[in-house]
Amino acid sequence: MMTAQPGGRAASIPLMGHEVEPTMFELSVPGRSAAQLRTTSIPARTLASMVPAEHLNPEPLVTADLAERDLVGHVTRLTHRQFSVDLGAYPLGSCTMKYNPKFCDGVAADPGLVTVHPGAPAAMVQGWLELLVTLEERLCGITGMAAATLQPAAGAAGELTGLLLMRAYHDANGEQRRRVIIPDSAHGTNPASVTLGGYEVTTVPSNERGLVDLDALRAALGPDVAGIMLTNPNTVGLFEEQIVEIAEAVHEVGGLLYYDGANLNAILGVVRPGDMGFDIVHMNLHKTFATPHGGGGPGAGPVAVSARLARFLPGPRATRVEGHFEWTTPDASIGRVHGWHGNAMVLARALAYIEVHGAPGLERVAQHAVLNANWLRRRLAATLPAAYDRPCMHECVLTATPVKAAYGVRGLDIAKSLLDEGFHAPTVYFPLIVDEALMFEPTETESPQTLEALATAVESIVARAATDPESLHRAPTHTPVSRVDEARAARHLIATEDDADR
Amino acid sequence: MADYLAHTDDEVAAMLAFLGLNTLDDLFAHIPAAVRLAAGAMGLPDGRSEPDVADEFTQFTRANRATANQLVCFAGGGAYDHEVPSVVRALASRSEFVTAYTPYQPEVAQGVLQALFEYQTLVSRLSGLPVANASLYDGATALVEALNLAGGATGRSTMVVSAGVHPHWRAVVQTFARGTGHRVVVAPLVDGVTDWSGVDVDEAAAVVVAYPNYLGVLEDMAAARANATRLGGLFVVAGDPVAAGVLRTAGDWGADVFVGEGQPFGTALSFGGPYLGLFAVASEHVRRLPGRIVGETLDTNGRRAFVTTLRAREQDIRREKATSNVCTNQTLMAVTAAIQLGWLGTAGLRQVAVASATGAHALYDALTTVDGVTPLVTAPFLREFAIRLPRPANEVIAAMAGDGILAGLAVSALTGGADRSIEGDPANVLLVAVTERRTQLELDAYVDALRKAVK
Numbered sequence: 001m002m003t004a005q006p007g008g009r010a011a012s013i014p015l016m017g018h019e020v021e022p023t024m025f026e027l028s029v030p031g032r033s034a035a036q037l038r039t040t041s042i043p044a045r046t047l048a049s050m051v052p053a054e055h056l057n058p059e060p061l062v063t064a065d066l067a068e069r070d071l072v073g074h075v076t077r078l079t080h081r082q083f084s085v086d087l088g089a090y091p092l093g094s095c096t097m098k099y100n101p102k103f104c105d106g107v108a109a110d111p112g113l114v115t116v117h118p119g120a121p122a123a124m125v126q127g128w129l130e131l132l133v134t135l136e137e138r139l140c141g142i143t144g145m146a147a148a149t150l151q152p153a154a155g156a157a158g159e160l161t162g163l164l165l166m167r168a169y170h171d172a173n174g175e176q177r178r179r180v181i182i183p184d185s186a187h188g189t190n191p192a193s194v195t196l197g198g199y200e201v202t203t204v205p206s207n208e209r210g211l212v213d214l215d216a217l218r219a220a221l222g223p224d225v226a227g228i229m230l231t232n233p234n235t236v237g238l239f240e241e242q243i244v245e246i247a248e249a250v251h252e253v254g255g256l257l258y259y260d261g262a263n264l265n266a267i268l269g270v271v272r273p274g275d276m277g278f279d280i281v282h283m284n285l286h287k288t289f290a291t292p293h294g295g296g297g298p299g300a301g302p303v304a305v306s307a308r309l310a311r312f313l314p315g316p317r318a319t320r321v322e323g324h325f326e327w328t329t330p331d332a333s334i335g336r337v338h339g340w341h342g343n344a345m346v347l348a349r350a351l352a353y354i355e356v357h358g359a360p361g362l363e364r365v366a367q368h369a370v371l372n373a374n375w376l377r378r379r380l381a382a383t384l385p386a387a388y389d390r391p392c393m394h395e396c397v398l399t400a401t402p403v404k405a406a407y408g409v410r411g412l413d414i415a416k417s418l419l420d421e422g423f424h425a426p427t428v429y430f431p432l433i434v435d436e437a438l439m440f441e442p443t444e445t446e447s448p449q450t451l452e453a454l455a456t457a458v459e460s461i462v463a464r465a466a467t468d469p470e471s472l473h474r475a476p477t478h479t480p481v482s483r484v485d486e487a488r489a490a491r492h493l494i495a496t497e498d499d500a501d502r
Numbered sequence: 503m504a505d506y507l508a509h510t511d512d513e514v515a516a517m518l519a520f521l522g523l524n525t526l527d528d529l530f531a532h533i534p535a536a537v538r539l540a541a542g543a544m545g546l547p548d549g550r551s552e553p554d555v556a557d558e559f560t561q562f563t564r565a566n567r568a569t570a571n572q573l574v575c576f577a578g579g580g581a582y583d584h585e586v587p588s589v590v591r592a593l594a595s596r597s598e599f600v601t602a603y604t605p606y607q608p609e610v611a612q613g614v615l616q617a618l619f620e621y622q623t624l625v626s627r628l629s630g631l632p633v634a635n636a637s638l639y640d641g642a643t644a645l646v647e648a649l650n651l652a653g654g655a656t657g658r659s660t661m662v663v664s665a666g667v668h669p670h671w672r673a674v675v676q677t678f679a680r681g682t683g684h685r686v687v688v689a690p691l692v693d694g695v696t697d698w699s700g701v702d703v704d705e706a707a708a709v710v711v712a713y714p715n716y717l718g719v720l721e722d723m724a725a726a727r728a729n730a731t732r733l734g735g736l737f738v739v740a741g742d743p744v745a746a747g748v749l750r751t752a753g754d755w756g757a758d759v760f761v762g763e764g765q766p767f768g769t770a771l772s773f774g775g776p777y778l779g780l781f782a783v784a785s786e787h788v789r790r791l792p793g794r795i796v797g798e799t800l801d802t803n804g805r806r807a808f809v810t811t812l813r814a815r816e817q818d819i820r821r822e823k824a825t826s827n828v829c830t831n832q833t834l835m836a837v838t839a840a841i842q843l844g845w846l847g848t849a850g851l852r853q854v855a856v857a858s859a860t861g862a863h864a865l866y867d868a869l870t871t872v873d874g875v876t877p878l879v880t881a882p883f884l885r886e887f888a889i890r891l892p893r894p895a896n897e898v899i900a901a902m903a904g905d906g907i908l909a910g911l912a913v914s915a916l917t918g919g920a921d922r923s924i925e926g927d928p929a930n931v932l933l934v935a936v937t938e939r940r941t942q943l944e945l946d947a948y949v950d951a952l953r954k955a956v957k
Contacts, residue, residue, distance in 0.1 A: 007508070020806045021612075024620050024844045035850030037585055037857065041942040045860045047748055052882050055720050057750050063624060065847040068589055075617070075841055079598035082613025086597040095603050099506050103552040105600075111570060112563025117577045118774025119911045120568030121899060127565030128773050141545040153639035153775065154830040156817070164680050188818035192827035196650070197681040201822045239533055269544060270530050275537045286830065290506075294834030295614035296604035296794065297637070298776030314677070335677035339580060339642035339670050339763070340774025348559075355558060358549030359542065361505045367526040368507050368514075374529060375517045391532060416609065425607050430818070447508035448517060474802075479609040481801040486608075489799035489811040493788065495633050496623040502798065 008450030009457075010088030011422025011478075018480065021077050024064040025497045034068035081480040082295075083424050089446050089454055091376075093395045093427035093439025094187070094235060096265050096287035098369075103356065104291065104349035113348055118340040122326050129325030132318035132341070135351040136302075142354075142362065143264075143281045144274025145304035149314045150347055151338040155262060156189040158282030158301030159229070161314060163197030164334045165280055165305060166227050166256050168312040172332060175254070177226035183212050185235045185431045187262060199226055206433055210236040210388040218249055227256035232276065233263045233393035235431040237373065237439070247277025256280060256309075264288045265443075266370055266394035269363030279306045289350035300346040314338075368444035369394040372451060376442050379455045383462045384414075387434040395441035397434050398426075404436055409465040409472050411436040414458070416483065417475040421457035505549070570771075573908040574944050576865075578886045578935025579716065579916060580641060580668050581774060582744070582766045584854065585939055590768050590845050594838040604794070604830070608809040609801075614833060615808035618796040621840040628746040629739075629760035629782035630753020636794040636810075637836035638779030638828060641763030642674040645710065645740055647781065647792040647826055648759045649675060649684060652708035652736040654790055654825065660685045662706045662733060664696040664726070665922040666715025667740055690922040694719040694879030694888075698729040706735035708759075713741050713752070716916075717923065717933065718862075718886030719879060723755040730756075736787075743767060743780060745884050747855040758784050768842030769835050778835035789815060792826030857938035858885035861945065865936055868949045874956050878924075878931055886935040888913060891956055895932040898955045905951035907944075910934040 047056055066074070083090070090097035108114065116125055136148045152158040163180065170177050180199040182190045184206055191201045204220050207213040211234070228250050232240045240246065250257055259278040265288045273281045285291050286299035293299070305313060314337045315329025357365065370393050377386050377396035384398040400411035415425035415438065427439040442451055465472055476482065494502050509517075518524060530538070550558075567573065575583040598613055605611030605618075618636045625634035638644040649661050661684050663672060672688065679686050689701050694717055698709075709730035714720050723739075730737035738759045739752035744766045746752075752760040764778030765771075783791060789812065797811035817824040846854065862885045869875055874892035891898055895912035902909040913924060913931040924931060936945075 018805070021616060023616065023623075024840070025623065030848070033847045033849050034589070034845045035847055035853070036587065037850070037853060038939050038941065040857060040861060040938070040940065042857075042861050042864050042940075042945065043942075045863060047856060047859065050859050050863050050882075051720065051748075051884060055723075055749050055882070057748060057754070060848060060852060061627060061747055061751070062848050063627065063843050063846070063851055064620075065849075066844055068845070071841070071844050072589060072593065074844075075593040076596070078613040078617055079596045080613070081611075081616070082598040082602055083607070083610035084598045085601040090603070092603060092606070097603055100601050101506055101552075103555070105595075107556060107559045110559065110563050112566050113559075114770045114772055115570035115583075116566050116568050116773045117575055117583070117771045117908060118581055119577050119579050119915065120573075120908060121896060121912075121915070123900070124567035124573075124903060124908075125773070126567075127562035130565060131559075131562045138546060153643065153832075154828075156827040156829045157639060157643070160678070160681065160827060164677065167680060187829075188816070188821050188824070189827050189829050191822035192817035192820070192824040195822045195824075196678070196827055198683055241532055241534060244534055244536060267533075269539060271533055271537050271539055272544070275539065284830075292600045292834075293603040293830070294832070295599050295602040295611075295617075295837060296833035297639075297830040298832050298834060299830040334680060336642070336670055336673040337677055338775065339640045339668070339674065339777065343639075343775040344773035346776060352555055352559065354546070355555040356549055356552060357505055359544050359546040361549040362544075362546070364505055364507060367529065368509060370529045371509075371514065371517055371521075371526060374521055378521055391529070415607070419607060419610050424610065427606070445506055445508065448513045476609050480612050481609055481805055481807040482803050484608045484801050484807040484809045485799045486809050486811065486813075489797035489809050490813070492799075493633075493811065494798040495619075495788075495795055495811075496626045497620070498623060498626060499632075499798075 004449045006450040006453035008089035008446050009422040009453045023497055024066060024074055027066055027070055027074055028064040030065050032065040032067050034066060034071055088422055089450050090424040091426050091440045091442045092424055093441040094262060096441060096443060098290050098443035099445035100290050100292040101353060104352040107352045108345045108348045114345060126325050129318040131348060131351060133320050133325060135347055138354050139283060139302055140304055143304045144272030145281055146307040147310040147313060148302050148304035149317060150302045151314050151342040152301035152303055153338055153343050154297060154299040155282060155284040155301045156193060158303045159189055159193035160196050161303050161337045162258050162280040162282055163193055165309055165312050167197060168334050169309055170226055177224050179225050181220055181225060181228040185433050187235060190229045190260060210238045211240055212246060214242050214245060217246060221249060221253045223253055225253055225255045227258055229258040229260055231260040231263055233266045236387060236397045237392040237395040238388060239393055243276045263394060266366055268366040269359060270366050279309060285346055285350040289353045291346045291349040298343045298346050300343040365444050372442040372444060372446060376440055376451055376455060380458055383459050384438060395439055398438045399434055400436040400438055403462055403465050407465040407469045409469050411438045413472040414438060414461055417461040417472050418457060419476040420478045423454055423457060568908055573903060573906055575908045576910050576934050576948060577908050579911045579933055580763050581771055582935060582937050583771060583939055584766050584937050586768055586770060587845060590842050593841050599834060599837055605810060612808060615796050617837040617840055619808050621836045622796060624840055624843050625780050625782050628743050630751025631760050631782040632785050633788050634782040635791050636796055637832045638781050638793055639832055640777040640779050641761060642671040644761040644779030644781050645671050646675055646678045648738045648761050649708055650682060651759060651787060651790045653684060655736060655787060656707040658705060658707035659683055660687060660703050660706045661708050662687045662689060662701055663710040664689050664712060665691045666696055666721060667710055667712045668716040669916045669921060688922050694881040695722055696726060698725060706733040708735045708738050709733060710738040710740060713739050714745055714884050717888045718883040719881040720884060727756045744855055747851040764839050767839035769838055776832055776835055778832050778839055790825050791815060793828040793831050854938045858936055861936035861940045862887060865945050865948060869952060872953050888931050888933050891930045891932055893956060894929045898932060901955035902951045907948055907951050
């Protein structure tokens, strides 16, 4: 089965340029222009006749002046210095860099969606409202929750929204609670969101199996605990098998369970947060539902809640009312969390993805994601041991500790070397509880041939650690730039073209 | 069944055999049976092919009336119908930008990193402040981050916010204040300009003014700055980046922090998102910046390279002590803005602002001759203005849609009722925006339609 060539290896492309690409400012020639604007036929007026002098900038604001051809050349050359999912496998753990179907971009480009002003009256945007209501229903079905807000613009925004919902719930019950529990394996956004939600973080350790230590959790619980934030499967790619006991223990002290949906991809159609006892769930639509990550956003972070929390959801929400759609705001709403309705075009893409897959398709997504991760973990077992040696979910956390001890080659060196082999690197040094962590999330859309090629590349790199470790320290060398001096960037900040020290 | 998976049945069987398993379901054997999902329990339809789903979406798009093809857009309020040329759309849809993620591996992410560096440079120039970050979600949440920065910088929690800040932004600020405990004091508008005199606080972490404010008015910036100085708070300017093409910059007015909505630079109206939160600061606040920042450095061969930097501020390293929880931001919109600004150039940026202002002033002059229509305020404006109608604005908007015009935004829909930005009842107040895309013919049609609607 492995005789075919891999479809997800980027080493064939000439990522060849080793010269610096000029910035658009360095390409600028005053007097050049690409812009072509509409002829309005409105009689000209001077700025001075419209705006009092004290407001006007006495000097023109200079940006960059390029001919259209040079702008296109510049930006296209920048894209040739950029790895992406479309180019090759991107097993960046925790980020779910799966293939993003072009169809979803296509529906989102329809002028009937993309040219709509967000402030138009509800009667003129019934299609958009129905789309949002449909997506909310689908997301509630997928997570086992009662209602959702689509406003949060990313996962971290969803987290903070969820914590404010938690706070509103306890406030409504007349309870002052001050602590939120998170495991030591949690994403960094969790503790950062807890602080912004006005709570204190209590960290509970993981046990030797990589799971929440139930005894430590019970010891940490008390009447001042507002809730717990859990990722399940957790950030080491393992399912929290004692989730029912965890939920009971937290609920017993009156706390709520928050589900960090970063890893929802692993359990689609298999198990739902609502059925596990979670009260609040955020989803990363850009991960689970394959909306493109955009080089670091936009994402979308809808938050779904159980029935008892629905009245606190942000508003306005698109709502089905007697055969048409209206904006409504729940009676005890925490308020808006976005300037308009959320990242609507991301929401439209996610709905398209869900509709194409349907229930059976989503279950296959989870099955194949878990299959690929387990295959890779097993395939690499003799090369890089798993941090926890047992079946994983959608990602596997391996450790370079033995390689480091034997040859002085770090996880980072292995990751950088993979770039030269035509693959994106895994996530390195996360989760923090694993030494020399290399977190691989192959995703369901990489073929067996691509996985084999990825495994072979890792094997060859680790083999080279014994014979030529220096070559790994030097890697990557085939990329547009070699290793960059991060310390220099931080010590001597140059954040713009105009920096005086540049 | 439709999906995007590669595996053949034989390949699945071989992979399962390699793992010593028989079925895909065996992969989940360690999940407690009590919580396993029964088949069909999600209540989702079966999957459909792409063309079938496209038909469903056609139903949605047909039910939208407020599209560019059907209504000429005079609505603004932070979301504007500016020109987005084919060249910008084509470049911004390059899949290398679209399907990448946060540039954690700079050696294979110089494209996004350099584009963000160029974006930061442009935002810095537009704001007149030396350091910009690599984007936030939108203008509203950027303002929240500015207040959090101000709280951290001053050790105070009172935020004085002009009522001229967009009502939705103020609402978002109020929501997040539930968590931070910030006290938000709103300074009212009098004749469209912020009246700081009634603000009954002794000190503040931040004083926020919008420039122009959401009613389009050019605020008294010297008074706002003086008020920030008096209260010892950071001066936060929420600016319209298009206006920044001709107005004095936030930095010129003494701002400590600039925030703005970057949608006008290359992003379609998009029903409100994804948009682009602009964020820039004075040098002394660099280490409190929320989100990513790209810096210039060298690679091991001495070549110029770019990398995300000052990472010690960020959530994945600092955890509960981070300056912000932001991780994923709006990189693609930031890259798009840089491309759009590259297309506009120095002259184009100015031309957009001047043409928008020209159209707005021409329409204002024409509308205020219509019987029963009066200006809301007398203060100077640039490209957006508010008028008071003889009947509710939402009725006028509905009526004018019959003539193919999206007349603007009903201020009461933004404020949700009485508001400190409007003296009297906002129900009859209409907010009108004009961009460089509007023509004299469209302005004439607007005037005719409004005359009909208020008769």
